[in-house]
Amino acid sequence: MAITSHHITETTGRNSSLKFDVEQIRKDFPALDQTIHGKPLVYLDNAATSQKPLEVLEAEEHFYRRDCSNIHRGVHELSERATKSYEDARITAQRFLNARDSKEIIFVRGATEAINLVANTFGRKNVQAGDEILITSMEHHSNIVPWQMLCEEKGAKLRVAPINDRGELLLDEFEKLLGPKTRLAAVVHVSNVLGTINPIREMIEAAHRKNVPVLLDGAQAAPHIQVDVQDLDCEFYTFSGHKLYGPTGVGVLYGKADVLNAMPPYQGGGDMISSVTFEKTIYNSLPYKFEAGTANIAGGIGLGAAIDYLNKIGMENISVYEDELLAYATEALSKIPGLRIIGTAEKKAGVISFVLEGIHPHDVGTILDQEGIAVRTGHHCAQPLMERFKIPATTRASLAFYNTKREIDALAAGIQKVKELLG
Amino acid sequence: MPDLRGLYQEVILDHSKKPRNYRVLEDADYHAEGYNPLCGDRVTIYIKLENNRISDLSFQGSGCAISTSSASLLTETLKGKTLAEADALFEKFHALVTGETNGNLAEDPSLGKLAVFSGVSEFPVRVKCATLSWHTLRSALKGEEKTVTTE
Numbered sequence: 010m011a012i013t014s015h016h017i018t019e020t021t022g023r024n025s026s027l028k029f030d031v032e033q034i035r036k037d038f039p040a041l042d043q044t045i046h047g048k049p050l051v052y053l054d055n056a057a058t059s060q061k062p063l064e065v066l067e068a069e070e071h072f073y074r075r076d077c078s079n080i081h082r083g084v085h086e087l088s089e090r091a092t093k094s095y096e097d098a099r100i101t102a103q104r105f106l107n108a109r110d111s112k113e114i115i116f117v118r119g120a121t122e123a124i125n126l127v128a129n130t131f132g133r134k135n136v137q138a139g140d141e142i143l144i145t146s147m148e149h150h151s152n153i154v155p156w157q158m159l160c161e162e163k164g165a166k167l168r169v170a171p172i173n174d175r176g177e178l179l180l181d182e183f184e185k186l187l188g189p190k191t192r193l194a195a196v197v198h199v200s201n202v203l204g205t206i207n208p209i210r211e212m213i214e215a216a217h218r219k220n221v222p223v224l225l226d227g228a229q230a231a232p233h234i235q236v237d238v239q240d241l242d243c244e245f246y247t248f249s250g251h252k253l254y255g256p257t258g259v260g261v262l263y264g265k266a267d268v269l270n271a272m273p274p275y276q277g278g279g280d281m282i283s284s285v286t287f288e289k290t291i292y293n294s295l296p297y298k299f300e301a302g303t304a305n306i307a308g309g310i311g312l313g314a315a316i317d318y319l320n321k322i323g324m325e326n327i328s329v330y331e332d333e334l335l336a337y338a339t340e341a342l343s344k345i346p347g348l349r350i351i352g353t354a355e356k357k358a359g360v361i362s363f364v365l366e367g368i369h370p371h372d373v374g375t376i377l378d379q380e381g382i383a384v385r386t387g388h389h390c391a392q393p394l395m396e397r398f399k400i401p402a403t404t405r406a407s408l409a410f411y412n413t414k415r416e417i418d419a420l421a422a423g424i425q426k427v428k429e430l431l432g
Numbered sequence: 433m434p435d436l437r438g439l440y441q442e443v444i445l446d447h448s449k450k451p452r453n454y455r456v457l458e459d460a461d462y463h464a465e466g467y468n469p470l471c472g473d474r475v476t477i478y479i480k481l482e483n484n485r486i487s488d489l490s491f492q493g494s495g496c497a498i499s500t501s502s503a504s505l506l507t508e509t510l511k512g513k514t515l516a517e518a519d520a521l522f523e524k525f526h527a528l529v530t531g532e533t534n535g536n537l538a539e540d541p542s543l544g545k546l547a548v549f550s551g552v553s554e555f556p557v558r559v560k561c562a563t564l565s566w567h568t569l570r571s572a573l574k575g576e577e578k579t580v581t582t583e
Contacts (some may be wrong), residue, residue, distance in 0.1 A: 372497045
């Protein structure tokens with residue numbers, strides 16, 4: 010199983026001379042090898058969810074075939090094996106984010122649940138009437154709505170830092186909005202619509218100067234960029250497993266141990282307690298205090314396998330390759346008359362959103378699908394951002410390291426076909 | 433394999449680029465707004481009734497080729513129809529685009545130009561685009577205040 014392959018990680022992860030063989034990599038992803046409407050699948054919807062390598066499928070299958078049992082309480086062999094695999098995955102996630110301690114890694118259902126957890130525990134405890142939460146105008150609905158719900162409950166105020174027409178955060182404005190009443194800055198690391206990489210280091214420093222803790226929504230960042238939470242010094246970092254080539258229904262909330270310790274529990278139930286009487290319950294220590302009920306064990310193990318796989322290829326290699334692919338795609342799409350790219354920030358990762366003059370994204374999506382090309386069309390769970398750019402929707406192509414220049418050419422040809430049919 | 437030309441027929445493309453009756457009807461007796469949260473399509477339908485007959489109707493909004501042309505053809509088709517006739521047409525149109533029919537509805541003369549939407553049944557995710565304006569019409573006639581959504 011991939012969980013034991015840490016030693017491979019360290020040697021290949023930072024070896025920039027390692028040849029990045031995309032055709033070889035594609036063979037690791039069985040779902041990529043199929044035809045759609047008679048055409049080879051071109052999967053460009055990776056920001057919605059990414060495909061899974063064999064290692065992940067095998068790790069999940071191994072759990073269900075051989076180790077299936079509940080964790081943390083069995084005295085028998087299967088439970089010990091399952092517990093070890095699950096806790097090894099936590100250590101793998103800890104190293105992936107370079108967290109100080111594995112108890113700072115809380116397994117959740119995904120980035121959405123991670124944010125809701127913080128809103129319901131840290132938020133409910135620390136936010137009072139008149140206080141403020143600061144977000145940006147490029148947030149996904151999952152980093153807007155939990156804060157709105159909290160603000161409504163507490164009589165607090167949601168403040169929104171603006172962006173420019175290129176889709177870049179206005180850092181000065183962000184800094185101005187950090188005030189004595191700001192209890193948390195909850196900001197996206199990489200925008201799921203614009204692809205913008207936010208200047209999170211500067212944002213965290215600015216927030217900390219005002220003693221404001223920071224939560225980063227890393228759902229779109231973790232699959233593309235090496236993240237080091239100690240270096241960043243953020244209080245919280247969140248990501249989803251399924252966008253990171255892992256299973257659905259599992260994700261990670263990282264929190265600084267002292268911050269997590271000061272928070273009340275999220276849900277009550279098994280595993281999150283150390284003792285229960287009808288008079289009083291004593292809560293378990295980190296990370297279990299936040300993990301009530303039987304976990305998504307297979308999912309956690311699968312996520313560990315996904316991270317091992319990424320380490321084997323190397324996050325630096327992935328970033329370099331994807332940047333090249335993004336530049337290639339940006340150039341190819343820019344050449345198409347009537348196509349406008351939404352989100353032209355200087356620093357971007359993995360995403361190209363665009364609109365075609367006179368043609369609605371929904372029609373673009375249907376025609377591209379007939380060409381075997383999977384893209385996302387719509388508002389991408391970011392309606393306020395669509396309002397900002399005064400468009401109802403975009404077509405979004407989102408990249409993974411298994412995509413090729415040949416597939417970008419197919420996308421460009423597909424868009425030409427859209428124009429021929431509907432233009 | 434579904435046929436794109438069957439979906440995007442000439443009549444549909446023509447109506448999506450040059451929608452008919454695309455205006456606000458100032459003295460409308462009924463109007464309602466429809467919204468498809470999946471793709472952001474919005475349509476507002478305006479209706480004027482005389483003796484239980486649709487004497488005039490119009491629409492405004494933004495949407496894909498299917499939803500825009502469907503709204504446009506709806507306004508063209510229903511002018512002069514009674515409410516009962518409009519309702520019956522919606523039933524037939526719905527059966528046509530969902531493919532939930534035994535007979536060959538595309539040949540049914542009462543559908544008229546609406547038959548061009550027969551290709552939609554091959555694209556199940558696009559059914560909501562084709563029916564948004566019809567659902568909105570129904571809601572307008574019921575005098576519902578709330579925005580209709582396709583969800």
